[in-house]
Amino acid sequence: MKYCVWIFIFATTISSCNNPSAQPKDISTIVIEKYNIAYQEALDSIASAKKYIHDGDLICRTGFDFVSQSLQNFSVTDKTYSHSGLAFIENGQIMVYHSIAGMDENPDETFRKEPLDSFVNPARKKCFGIFRYKLTPQEVIDLGLAFKDLERRKVKFDKMFNLKDDDKQYCSEAIAKALKKCTYNRIIIPTTIRDNFHVKTKGYEQLEGKRFEYIALDNLFLNPFCDSIKKVDYNIGYPKPTR
Numbered sequence: 001m002k003y004c005v006w007i008f009i010f011a012t013t014i015s016s017c018n019n020p021s022a023q024p025k026d027i028s029t030i031v032i033e034k035y036n037i038a039y040q041e042a043l044d045s046i047a048s049a050k051k052y053i054h055d056g057d058l059i060c061r062t063g064f065d066f067v068s069q070s071l072q073n074f075s076v077t078d079k080t081y082s083h084s085g086l087a088f089i090e091n092g093q094i095m096v097y098h099s100i101a102g103m104d105e106n107p108d109e110t111f112r113k114e115p116l117d118s119f120v121n122p123a124r125k126k127c128f129g130i131f132r133y134k135l136t137p138q139e140v141i142d143l144g145l146a147f148k149d150l151e152r153r154k155v156k157f158d159k160m161f162n163l164k165d166d167d168k169q170y171c172s173e174a175i176a177k178a179l180k181k182c183t184y185n186r187i188i189i190p191t192t193i194r195d196n197f198h199v200k201t202k203g204y205e206q207l208e209g210k211r212f213e214y215i216a217l218d219n220l221f222l223n224p225f226c227d228s229i230k231k232v233d234y235n236i237g238y239p240k241p242t243r
Contacts, residue, residue, distance in 0.1 A: 031241050042122035042234040049130065050094060050116065052230045053087050056140040058131040058175065058220060059096050059116070060084045063124050064237050067102065075218035076192055081129060084171050084217055085119060086178075088144050097147040099171045101157040110154035111174070122234045130229040131221045133179065133187065142182040150174060159204060161214045163191070172215040179225075187225045192216040 025033075053059075060081035062068050071082035085098025094116040101109040120128040135143065150169070158168035169177065176189035195211045221228065 028241065035236065035238075035241055038235045039122055039240070042236060045232050045234070046117060046120060046122075049128075049230055049232050052130055053089075053094055053116070054132065054140075055088050056133065056135055056143050057087045057229065058084060058133065058226065059087050059119065059128060060131065060217065060221065061120050061125050061128040064126045064239075065124070071217075074192075074214070075216045077222055078218040080127070081217050084175060084220055086143065086147050086175060087116065088147070097151055099150070099155065099157050099169055099174050101159060106157075108154075109157040111150040111156075111169075113148075113151050120232075122236055123240060125234070126237045127231065127233045129221070129231045132227050132229050134225050134227070135183070135187075139182050143178055146178040146182055147174070150178075160206065161212055163213060163215070170215075172217050172220050175220055176215045189215055189225075190219050190223060192219055 060083070062072060062080065062082040068082040072079040075081070083098070083100065085096040087094050087096050089095070095113045096116055096119040097111070097113045098119070099111050100106045106112060155174075156168045158165070158170045158173060160168070161170060161173070162168070163173060166177065172189075179187045179189060191213050192215070193211070193213045196209055197207055197212065220226065
């Protein structure tokens with residue numbers, strides 16, 4: 001009887017080894033499966049958030065790359081986000097207009113528009129926030145016209161952060177100036193002044209050690225003219241793993 005039991009155990013072991021489905025998953029497979037689940041959850045959260053977005057809403061985001069983390073330090077009070085744009089609904093699709101530089105995302109450094117799904121893509125980003133300014137219907141229309149004009153003229157990104165020059169504008173500068181113009185100075189976004197600023201981001205070395213005044217990203221939403229609508233965090237925070 002004892003001999004028969006050992007024969008059964010041996011046969012079961014051989015069978016398990018020959019059955020791939022019975023093999024334990026390797027660590028890379030587990031990590032990829034976990035990522036895919038989190039990625040789908042992130043896509044679902046984006047789809048769910050779309051119902052909250054109105055024309056003219058401020059969309060802030062941040063990525064998990066070094067550049068995004070460095071740009072977060074341009075804010076003083078709330079360093080959650082690294083980039084921003086304004087949303088407008090066109091033919092049933094939410095488009096985000098924004099000014100951005102960078103070889104990976106926008107090498108020509110001109111004002112652009114892109115679908116919300118791309119702007120907050122969880123393959124590159126880890127969270128985004130929706131904010132709304134206290135605007136009249138006409139001010140929202142005028143704001144949209146102003147931003148669409150910047151995109152049409154392909155206004156360049158301003159790496160010098162020069163508020164006195166409108167020929168080039170960085171993301172928060174474009175938003176602040178458009179709000180001021182479209183509300184006839186009713187909404188004026190506060191500025192931030194930094195002394196001896198330390199820059200970690202490649203491409204902004206010209207600001208190292210300088211004293212300059214600029215529109216920090218948190219200036220856009222930490223003011224009495226703006227309400228927070230919704231924040232979406234992804235449970236990822238890293239690029240898609242490969243085998």
